[in-house]
Amino acid sequence: MKNFKQMKVWEKAHQLTLETYRITKEYPKDELFGLVSQMRRSASSIATNIAEGCGKNSDADFARFIVISMGSANELEYQFILSHDLKYINQKQFNTLDIQINEIKKMLVGLHKKLKANS
Numbered sequence: 001m002k003n004f005k006q007m008k009v010w011e012k013a014h015q016l017t018l019e020t021y022r023i024t025k026e027y028p029k030d031e032l033f034g035l036v037s038q039m040r041r042s043a044s045s046i047a048t049n050i051a052e053g054c055g056k057n058s059d060a061d062f063a064r065f066i067v068i069s070m071g072s073a074n075e076l077e078y079q080f081i082l083s084h085d086l087k088y089i090n091q092k093q094f095n096t097l098d099i100q101i102n103e104i105k106k107m108l109v110g111l112h113k114k115l116k117a118n119s
Contacts, residue, residue, distance in 0.1 A: 002062075004047075004054040009107040013047035013069070016100050020076070023097075027088050035088075039079045045072035046104065063115035070108045077101045 004010045020043035024036040046069045053065025080101065084094040 002054040004051040007050065007054070009104060009111060010047055010050045010054075012100070012104050012107065013043075013050060013073075016076075016097075016104060017043040017047055019097070019100070023083075023089060023093065027083075031088070035079065035082065035086075039076060039083070042072050042076040042079060045069070046076070058119060059115040060119035063112055063119065066108055066112045066115060070105065070112070073101055073105050073108060077105070 017040075020039055024031075024039055027036050049065045049069040049072065053062040053069075056062050056065065077098070080089070080094060080097045083089045084091070089097070
């Protein structure tokens with residue numbers, strides 16, 4: 001069993017979740033139960049699944065949760081694109097978020113490869 005709080009990828013995912021919550025506070029109120037809710041779920045799911053996977057008994061089980069985290073990261077990446085296209089976030093915000101999400105995705109891919117090699 002691993003301590004998720006000591007994992008760099010979890011920390012980055014957690015920070016991205018906090019940033020997603022901050023940014024979506026400024027979205028139109030009619031998006032509260034639509035895009036805002038989806039984005040917050042997607043963002044928190046990345047870190048949540050890393051944490052849950054850390055509690056599993058095998059690297060193979062942990063790897064499954066990393067795949068789920070990757071799916072959530074891809075969802076959030078699209079939601080950032082949509083937010084930018086709808087003019088809910090500006091270009092600078094989009095660029096920053098895009099860099100963050102892609103860094104997390106690269107880390108998840110690396111972690112998944114390591115876990116698969118160990119199992």
